[in-house]
Amino acid sequence: MKKILICLLAITLASCDTDEIISQLGEGTVQADINGETKTWEFGPNSLGAVLTSQMAGSEVLYALGIAASTDGVSDNSVSRSIGIVVFVDSPDAIFSGASFSTPSDLVLGTYSYENGTTIIDADQTVSATLYISSVDASGEKMSGTFSYETTDEDTNTTYSISNGSFTDIPYHYDF
Numbered sequence: 188m189k190k191i192l193i194c195l196l197a198i199t200l201a202s203c204d205t206d207e208i209i210s211q212l213g214e215g216t217v218q219a220d221i222n223g224e225t226k227t228w229e230f231g232p233n234s235l236g237a238v239l240t241s242q243m244a245g246s247e248v249l250y251a252l253g254i255a256a257s258t259d260g261v262s263d264n265s266v267s268r269s270i271g272i273v274v275f276v277d278s279p280d281a282i283f284s285g286a287s288f289s290t291p292s293d294l295v296l297g298t299y300s301y302e303n304g305t306t307i308i309d310a311d312q313t314v315s316a317t318l319y320i321s322s323v324d325a326s327g328e329k330m331s332g333t334f335s336y337e338t339t340d341e342d343t344n345t346t347y348s349i350s351n352g353s354f355t356d357i358p359y360h361y362d363f
Contacts, residue, residue: 215355233257241363255272256270
């Protein structure tokens with residue numbers, strides 16, 4: 188799952204040209220409580236964004252909206268921390284202001300990773316998840332909403348609670 192989120196984030200960031208990136212500096216934030224500790228990512232020193240991608244599955248097209256935030260390890264004192272959430276939908280029309288998704292009725296997956304040189308966390312086994320899209324600004328290519336999920340690192344069998352998650356005016360891109 189982490190690989191899907193990283194891929195979605197890479198597509199998001201690679202699809203923006205330099206002028207777009209410069210014009211968005213200082214805009215967009217992602218915030219979440221990770222096991223009760225609040226963490227914030229801001230566009231510029233951190234990477235964040237959303238992308239809606241499509242993939243053929245046999246004769247059907249599947250769509251995935253991925254929302255991710257990551258530190259680079261440089262601006263955060265050599266700590267790399269990433270969170271992300273993905274929802275799989277039948278149509279891009281499912282992504283709109285007011286859309287709400289939650290497990291088990293929807294396929295929503297969350298991931299959390301952390302590395303500081305000695306500690307590595309790779310939690311990508313989703314226990315439960317919710318995602319709410321509060322606004323989609325098509326002309327400004329920005330999206331806002333809230334999320335929460337529990338995910339487990341299968342190597343340590345440790346579960347991480349991601350609560351009070353929000354993404355505000357993050358850049359998004361349709362990649363299909």
